[in-house]
Amino acid sequence: MRLGVVVAILYCLQFSKELSDEEVERIARMILEQPFYDLTTEQEYEGIAAALAAEAWEHDLSWQPHGEPAIRDFLRRLLEHLDALRPWQEPPLRPLGFGRWEEFKDGVLLARVRLYAPSQDVLHARLRAVPGDADGTRAVVLRLRSGDEVALMAPPLPDGYDALLKTVVPHRPAESVIEAFLTHTGYPRDRVTPAGRGKWWGWRRR
Template identity: 40%
Template sequence: MGDLPPPWGWRRVVWSLLYTVQFKPVWDDDLVRWRAGGLVLEPFGGFTREEEHEALREALDSGERLLDLLPDPPVPHDEQDIRDFLRRVLEHMDLLRPWPELPFLVMRHDPSPDLGDFRAIARLHLDGQEAAHRLHGAFYGFAGGGSWQPMRLNSGDEVALVEPWWQGSRDVAVLARPRPGRAPEDVLAAFLHVTGFVPEEIDDLTDGLNAASRGGAGSGWLAYLLRLENSIATLAGEEPVRVSRSTYEAFLRTRLYCQATESPGVVAVGPPGAGLVPAFTLPEALAAFAAAGKDETEPRFFSATGKDLLDLIPEGYGVLVDPGTAYATAFAAGGPG
């Protein structure tokens, strides 16, 4: 079929998937697990996980010759190889359920986008290549010589990263599509919350950045990273891996919520010098944790960044993020590893 993707639809998903494995001589279980994990955790731009899943099912149910979708020049595979590979990827996607929430989805890119109803809410002091690398994505070219990445945040907001926007500058513009009753500063706060960009990397163009975003990488981003690492380990049949350096740095910047004691101090579990301080990415999760402990009074709590928490708690203690979840992770002052 060549190197050009087909129109949007199930054929495009299958083409994109086969494109990533076309030079692999053996489509073994390790490759199947890797690609299934990619479809769940980093779906192809313009598709949801559900659309990808349905696309593979449609392909397998179709009477079409799927071999024709394998881009050129392929390593030799036959029709049965392709159908068997797609079937196993589909089965592994189901094994990963429930799928973790994603902080954002990359939307379908229009080669001639109409950005007239978007408003610039921030100037990001990175070029498109740097911004795409931070988001593990890619910018798409459009008519006129620009490039962009359209996104839908898990808050429901639609934003677009665009370059160039300002004459003589490669800085990326963060644009937002207005929503009734939704303040631009809240959209920017949501953008920072899930992308991990920090306020020091942007110029706020909303006339009032929401102070809740000042924690840098938001709690939603940290929870996503922890789910991601746990899902990758689960998919590989391994125990949860130690956190990566990037996840540890996100923890240090994230604002977390902890239960406080009547006297100055924090609630901790475990013996002195080897205990953990429970901390939560959402205040609602903290309230549920306190209620599960049969504490009928409204819990006292405070918030602090991960870095400040490690500085506040006694030596030898660590911070346990989101206890009770499948991705609960302990952080120590010494860093990851």
């Protein structure tokens, strides 16, 4: 993924008239708080550094308004700014991919989460179809800044707004994990119902 991170950055810059220091700050915060793909901050940093080290770029970047010299200068300044922000905190949440999906699928039920529409909800927009799932389940497995690992899973759209929040053993007390989920996702408390409270619907209650 030599240019993968760079292409993702350029999509975020395609409407920027100038690659200013303000844009360096904006993209740096995005890298630290909203990682691209399933990458750690260090992996994102290494991807940018590898792209800068390459003498030639194989991707066609003619679709975006900034020339390669300006992009390279921006990326150098971005790495310098990221270095100045060390040590880096873990992002509030980071997707982990589906490598451990079976563990979370049959994991410990923590809560029900009533999602907003994907266009209004960054967390809902992160849900992806689980490969090979016959029910069309959409999910995301997350590592929270607290260190807790959880999965949010929901049925297919258009009716998939009621999601399940699960974790795996060993884990902290359920109320602590739920509190961390609220803190690091910014989800309203009244849209998260702990297991055993309130009325539950029938989708995968286990």
